[in-house]
Amino acid sequence: MSLNKVMVIGHLGQDPEIRYTPAGMPVVNFSVATDEAYLDKDGKRQERPEWHRVVVVGKLAVICHEYLKRGRQVFVEGRLRTREWESNGTTARRTEIVASRVQFLGAPPADAKADEASADAGGITEVDIPF
Numbered sequence: 001m002s003l004n005k006v007m008v009i010g011h012l013g014q015d016p017e018i019r020y021t022p023a024g025m026p027v028v029n030f031s032v033a034t035d036e037a038y039l040d041k042d043g044k045r046q047e048r049p050e051w052h053r054v055v056v057v058g059k060l061a062v063i064c065h066e067y068l069k070r071g072r073q074v075f076v077e078g079r080l081r082t083r084e085w086e087s088n089g090t091t092a093r094r095t096e097i098v099a100s101r102v103q104f105l106g107a108p109p110a111d112a113k114a115d116e117a118s119a120d121a122g123g124i125t126e127v128d129i130p131f
Contacts, residue, residue, distance in 0.1 A: 005077070010035075012032060012071060013031040016029065034052065
């Protein structure tokens, strides 16, 4: 038995970017920053940001693209996936969160189009995303 589940609460580092697969499926990418608190050698409290790359597919991707903006706080639930590809003769890797649920937290940006509080992926199936 195994379990691949991740949950993070953080702030968006940039506006979501939307793309479409050759089959027309919408895919959104964005990064979320979480803070890790620790004590330095002098005993002072410090914070270190950790960046998480998030991929959202389907209807939820369109909702995220429309309503999320840089700085907005979100709760993301999903699974981890590591992709590999060849780039200039070397193998590149990226571990990302494939979101099944995104909940918008905090106040929406002033230019938000609606008071959309949260969204769930529903029945999105596995898609091999080429980017």
